[in-house]
Amino acid sequence: MPSKYDWPAAEKRSLIGKRINRLDGLAKSTGRAKYSYDTNRPGGLTAKLLTSPYAHARVTKIDTGEAERLAGVRAIRVMSPVGTEVQWQGYEIAAVAADTEEIARDAVRKIQVEYEVLPHLVKEEDLSKAGNRTKPSGENTQGNPDQGFSQADVIHEGFYGANVITHCCLEPHGQVAEWDGDNCTVYASTQAVGSIGRELGKVLAADPATANVKPSNVRVITQYMGGGFGSKFSPDRWGIVCAQLARQAGKPVKLMLDRDQELLMAGARPSHFAKVKVGAKKDGTLVAWESESWTTGGMSGAGAAPIPYVIEIPNRKTRNIAVSTNTGPARAWRAPNHPQAAVLTMCPLTDLAAKLNMDPLELFLKNVSLSPRGDVYRAELLKAAELMDWKAKYHAPGKGGNGYLKRGVGLSIHTWGGRGHDSECRLIINPDGSVQAQLGSQDLGTGTRTVIGIVAAETLGLPLSGVQVQIGDSNYPPSGGSGGSTTVGGVSASTRRASVKALDKLLEAVAPGMGTTADKLVAVDGRIQVQGDPSKSLTWKAACAKLGTKAISETGRQPARDEGNLGDSGVGGAQMAEVEVDTETGIVTMRKMVAVQDCGLIIDLKTAESQCYGACIMGIGSALYEEKIYDQQTGRMLNADMEFYKLGGIGDVGEIVVHMMTRDYDQRGVIGLGEPPVISPPAAISNAVFNALGVRIPTIPITPDKVLAALEKGGMA
Amino acid sequence: MSKIDSEDHGKKHPGKKGFSRRSFLQGIGISGGAVASLPKGLLAEPQAESGARVMGPGPVPVSLRINGKVHNLNIEPRVTLLDALRNHLDLTGAKKVCDRSVCGTCTVIVAGHPVYACGLLAIEAQGKDIQTIEGLLSTHGKAHPVPTAFVENDAQQCGFCTPGFVMAVKAFLDKHPNPTMEQVKQGLGGNLCRCGTYIGVRQAALDAAREMRGGKRA
Ligand code: FES
Ligand code: FES
Numbered sequence: 043m044p045s046k047y048d049w050p051a052a053e054k055r056s057l058i059g060k061r062i063n064r065l066d067g068l069a070k071s072t073g074r075a076k077y078s079y080d081t082n083r084p085g086g087l088t089a090k091l092l093t094s095p096y097a098h099a100r101v102t103k104i105d106t107g108e109a110e111r112l113a114g115v116r117a118i119r120v121m122s123p124v125g126t127e128v129q130w131q132g133y134e135i136a137a138v139a140a141d142t143e144e145i146a147r148d149a150v151r152k153i154q155v156e157y158e159v160l161p162h163l164v165k166e167e168d169l170s171k172a173g174n175r176t177k178p179s180g181e182n183t184q185g186n187p188d189q190g191f192s193q194a195d196v197i198h199e200g201f202y203g204a205n206v207i208t209h210c211c212l213e214p215h216g217q218v219a220e221w222d223g224d225n226c227t228v229y230a231s232t233q234a235v236g237s238i239g240r241e242l243g244k245v246l247a248a249d250p251a252t253a254n255v256k257p258s259n260v261r262v263i264t265q266y267m268g269g270g271f272g273s274k275f276s277p278d279r280w281g282i283v284c285a286q287l288a289r290q291a292g293k294p295v296k297l298m299l300d301r302d303q304e305l306l307m308a309g310a311r312p313s314h315f316a317k318v319k320v321g322a323k324k325d326g327t328l329v330a331w332e333s334e335s336w337t338t339g340g341m342s343g344a345g346a347a348p349i350p351y352v353i354e355i356p357n358r359k360t361r362n363i364a365v366s367t368n369t370g371p372a373r374a375w376r377a378p379n380h381p382q383a384a385v386l387t388m389c390p391l392t393d394l395a396a397k398l399n400m401d402p403l404e405l406f407l408k409n410v411s412l413s414p415r416g417d418v419y420r421a422e423l424l425k426a427a428e429l430m431d432w433k434a435k436y437h438a439p440g441k442g443g444n445g446y447l448k449r450g451v452g453l454s455i456h457t458w459g460g461r462g463h464d465s466e467c468r469l470i471i472n473p474d475g476s477v478q479a480q481l482g483s484q485d486l487g488t489g490t491r492t493v494i495g496i497v498a499a500e501t502l503g504l505p506l507s508g509v510q511v512q513i514g515d516s517n518y519p520p521s522g523g524s525g526g527s528t529t530v531g532g533v534s535a536s537t538r539r540a541s542v543k544a545l546d547k548l549l550e551a552v553a554p555g556m557g558t559t560a561d562k563l564v565a566v567d568g569r570i571q572v573q574g575d576p577s578k579s580l581t582w583k584a585a586c587a588k589l590g591t592k593a594i595s596e597t598g599r600q601p602a603r604d605e606g607n608l609g610d611s612g613v614g615g616a617q618m619a620e621v622e623v624d625t626e627t628g629i630v631t632m633r634k635m636v637a638v639q640d641c642g643l644i645i646d647l648k649t650a651e652s653q654c655y656g657a658c659i660m661g662i663g664s665a666l667y668e669e670k671i672y673d674q675q676t677g678r679m680l681n682a683d684m685e686f687y688k689l690g691g692i693g694d695v696g697e698i699v700v701h702m703m704t705r706d707y708d709q710r711g712v713i714g715l716g717e718p719p720v721i722s723p724p725a726a727i728s729n730a731v732f733n734a735l736g737v738r739i740p741t742i743p744i745t746p747d748k749v750l751a752a753l754e755k756g757g758m759a
Numbered sequence: 760m761s762k763i764d765s766e767d768h769g770k771k772h773p774g775k776k777g778f779s780r781r782s783f784l785q786g787i788g789i790s791g792g793a794v795a796s797l798p799k800g801l802l803a804e805p806q807a808e809s810g811a812r813v814m815g816p817g818p819v820p821v822s823l824r825i826n827g828k829v830h831n832l833n834i835e836p837r838v839t840l841l842d843a844l845r846n847h848l849d850l851t852g853a854k855k856v857c858d859r860s861v862c863g864t865c866t867v868i869v870a871g872h873p874v875y876a877c878g879l880l881a882i883e884a885q886g887k888d889i890q891t892i893e894g895l896l897s898t899h900g901k902a903h904p905v906p907t908a909f910v911e912n913d914a915q916q917c918g919f920c921t922p923g924f925v926m927a928v929k930a931f932l933d934k935h936p937n938p939t940m941e942q943v944k945q946g947l948g949g950n951l952c953r954c955g956t957y958i959g960v961r962q963a964a965l966d967a968a969r970e971m972r973g974g975k976r977a
Pocket of ligand 2: 212268269487914915916917918919920921951952953954955956
């Protein structure tokens, strides 16, 4: 049923779907944007954490006396009292707030802690060394795998994996906390303005020192935040202690994690390793799959990745084992479990294609009908092949050139949900013509602010500058946390509905004076006019002036039954990578990536494309450079810094081509985009390296040492 | 990660010519896994000149000329230029990310050279012209061409790396008014971005160069 809330038809859109600059671009690029880390409150203190150097230990003694006596120290909290069993390096032991950062660091060094060191496990790639730290975590059988394999003409078996990586948000986790009586304001670097305050309030209410605090007493403000990628959804132990220190000291306190702490404990993406067996008919039709996988996300292990990924091979059996390790705990990492699933699926399928003497593109085209979106994948694969010039570049594995530099191409496909989360928008039209859209949402850098502005402006017939977008404050109407690519669907729908309702009110107010009825009026080009008769019109300002002294304030909600179907869930996506491998040094160089992506109706094409470019670059990092490297002997992370926890630089990412599927796809309404394009790069790149060399580097990241080792094993060094 | 960084990049590191930690490591092609310990000598900060005055450890008067204005502070000698800007002067455009001269988010321009402000003590920056993003002035009512080009090319997502990148581009273009794409990739290798804005940054640097040349090709 068509509804007045529906998105305007393509030919009527003046802003939606165009390439539009982000609203806060200049604030960011001129350094005016204030992040939590930049929030200097009057009289504010700086807090630093003392963390455990051991992967597994019991605290046997803790003495803060000397630290307390240091001039300039204002408050100390012990977070792990005697008897606490710490389970990973970086675990919080105590926190100090002091007049300056330097004094806080000195004080942390003066806290004396003794530990009883306990045995640890920090590595899981070799399951045979995991001892009693494993437990089954998911088993599933579909069809008849034994029968499936008996029908296969070709069977491939192999080992594949993805190591643990970390989020490495450039703005570390942390916040500033400031009290006024029993009310606490928290300037937090968070993905969930709406929920972390309540969660923090609950914890504070349970503390005798802050027993009067109610969850609603905590206000969270996040105007700008420097990256989250799934790791910033909780108030966290450091957020709680920050509020407690501020209370104790009677002054605002800033506590931001140091870089090593950030990398040790503030987020990890679980590893995923698997022994895979997959079978196909001579013509490439996939018939059977069997896998035994294992994974760790720290102490709690981790769940199974969705394998076989995207392509639902009819006869399949999967078994997963969770390994508990003494490493910083896992947090959702952009598209949780999907990038690993892509590696564990698209790599063996490519190896199987090699055994069949088939171009993997043909194998995928043949089998995407086993996915829920076969036609979409077919179209996307063909588009990607065209943009990559796949036909010209593809060669049999290992035939990547005669010299020491070998070139190759590889591909992968992916999927994601991305349905909009719950959201409320308050849309205010003032008699002076100004407009505010208020939501308790947050902009992680995806362009949320801009998307809200575009939807409101489009609906009200205004230029983008005619709408003030007010977000990043828990005092605004609640909107969901920004995770799982749910934000754009949520805020665009609630904003659309609020804007339609507010406009209706305005039209009702001005219709009598214009000698007509509200249903005959439209808002277009900054005017309210009689439909089909531009001569009868009012400027937006003049129309709003008719409101007298009373502003219009309307609320729109997502979901809202009977108020239009504005979004959907489920996207595809295909990517191809071209690499050059130096067989003497083992270094893999990116030449080109192609990302073809659908996501329903695109609100801002420019920021949507940026999501894809950024996702490819992040994916290149995890394919080639990133790994949390632990040493089993000492239990320590060897690269808790940015020298050796490597991110790719501007010269490392090659050429990137992004193609958004638009025409016809917009019928589905808005679907989230943040996660899907980050899924395929590691698998596509690994496959490109395989194509170049003819040997498989089984795990990502594909570092030079692994390339050289694989070449040696393959007799090619 | 295989490229040896250009001379410009090397100059980012105050007191050293031609090498930063990052360029050294990139130059020898070390990947994350390859190295657990480093030759000390190559990583140590430059020592104070012989016969240098001993200061501190308590607060000492420090005078900094930032964006043309002199600021007098009383801070401990161990305070970095970055912490002096951020914690003592509320100039928070330069960001603290690695605090170890790796990522470039703290880039400011000192005596005409791009510098990692976390790798320089505030006391060492005395007597030199320090330019921060806050001083990147707009002219004729228009924002400076570099930030403008960043906006047009959507060269920022979360934006946390952006002020550092903008300063690095500004300093790079001051030296190379008409760079090629290859030079942009090499010359800006000292700044990292987690959100992956490099494609926009590359184009922004080229566009800003054209704009700063007065829209003409050199
Ligand atoms: S914070 Fe200075 S280079 Fe990273
Ligand atoms: S824009 Fe987020 S780190 Fe560069």
